[in-house]
Amino acid sequence: MTNLAAYTDHVGLWRDQLRAWVPDDIFDAHVHLGPPEAMGKISEARTAEALTTFPSFTYEQCRDFYDGLFSTKRVVGRIAFGFPLREVNIAAANEYLAETARRDPTVHPFILADPHDIPATIDQFRQIEKTGVRFAGVKPYFDLLRIDKPNSVFHCRDIDFAPPELLAFMHDEQLALMQHTSSIGIGDPAVREFVELVATKYRGIKLILAHMGRYTEPRQFDDFFASPQIEHKNVFLEMSSASSASVYRQVLSRRDLWDRLLFGTDVPFGLITGVEHWSDTHGPVFLTRDNYVWSDAKMNAEFAAERRKLSYNTYHVIDALKTAMDELRLCEADERDLKDRIFRRNALTHILGAKG
Numbered sequence: 001m002t003n004l005a006a007y008t009d010h011v012g013l014w015r016d017q018l019r020a021w022v023p024d025d026i027f028d029a030h031v032h033l034g035p036p037e038a039m040g041k042i043s044e045a046r047t048a049e050a051l052t053t054f055p056s057f058t059y060e061q062c063r064d065f066y067d068g069l070f071s072t073k074r075v076v077g078r079i080a081f082g083f084p085l086r087e088v089n090i091a092a093a094n095e096y097l098a099e100t101a102r103r104d105p106t107v108h109p110f111i112l113a114d115p116h117d118i119p120a121t122i123d124q125f126r127q128i129e130k131t132g133v134r135f136a137g138v139k140p141y142f143d144l145l146r147i148d149k150p151n152s153v154f155h156c157r158d159i160d161f162a163p164p165e166l167l168a169f170m171h172d173e174q175l176a177l178m179q180h181t182s183s184i185g186i187g188d189p190a191v192r193e194f195v196e197l198v199a200t201k202y203r204g205i206k207l208i209l210a211h212m213g214r215y216t217e218p219r220q221f222d223d224f225f226a227s228p229q230i231e232h233k234n235v236f237l238e239m240s241s242a243s244s245a246s247v248y249r250q251v252l253s254r255r256d257l258w259d260r261l262l263f264g265t266d267v268p269f270g271l272i273t274g275v276e277h278w279s280d281t282h283g284p285v286f287l288t289r290d291n292y293v294w295s296d297a298k299m300n301a302e303f304a305a306e307r308r309k310l311s312y313n314t315y316h317v318i319d320a321l322k323t324a325m326d327e328l329r330l331c332e333a334d335e336r337d338l339k340d341r342i343f344r345r346n347a348l349t350h351i352l353g354a355k356g
């Protein structure tokens, strides 16, 4: 498959720092699974967008990759959904997840929602439910709006791809919502209005803010942290892609938020070898060790030294959490308990309703 190289511990981050620290049982709350057949042709122009980096990732590829990525650990379950790109066959992508969940009950599927045909999404949910597989949540995504502009996340609102008709259905069915926010993310007041709407009007929904709500610079997270929207107990934060220790420092500073933080990798996208980075000259950039189709060659040359220190994005996410947690200086039992909440229990109990 394109762009998925064999596992490498590029800078020894897993071996030297993370392996001894990460708990033995991991629940991954953000995984994309899909076979190549479910994806249509991606045009040359679209390959310039990072979201097209991986067009597919099968259940087997994911399982095999975990063996390297989290060696000596067990991935005890995951929340999984298809690749929400405009080129995808949504029905086929959802069918693959249903089939996968039938084979492996530790895979908790979320259904991709077609923003242009919510009745079709609800209909597929019902049809698959009759076969004994129930989607635990919904994955809407801005790209499925098919807005004909680059970086179309900046040309839409959350409510456009998670419309009221879908939210009402989800409220009735008590489903979780994996929300990749629009615009700059949670620092945008309009995004926080969406959070307010879901948390108060559709209270049956468990709202998961993917990538810690998204931010282009960490201080935008501060605006959310200071807002009334963080008080809603049905709002959760999923960690993938967010590699700034400062956001975890904030969340961990409030004990009541320890139950609302979820570890997720966003594999295969979490395997992109890089991190968000604030540059005085370039503003918010995404630095990567490897060269991707969408990489900026000039910037890569300029940041050559920083890039050599990089590894898989998910490793840097864990490392940022570790930095923030180490500063808490918890006793061993409390630290073990907190890690178990973030890496396993919160998703299982608060999102999926399992016991213990």
Ligand SMILES: [Zn+2]
Pocket (backbone or CB within 6 Å): 030, 032, 266, 269
């Ligand atoms: Zn994702």
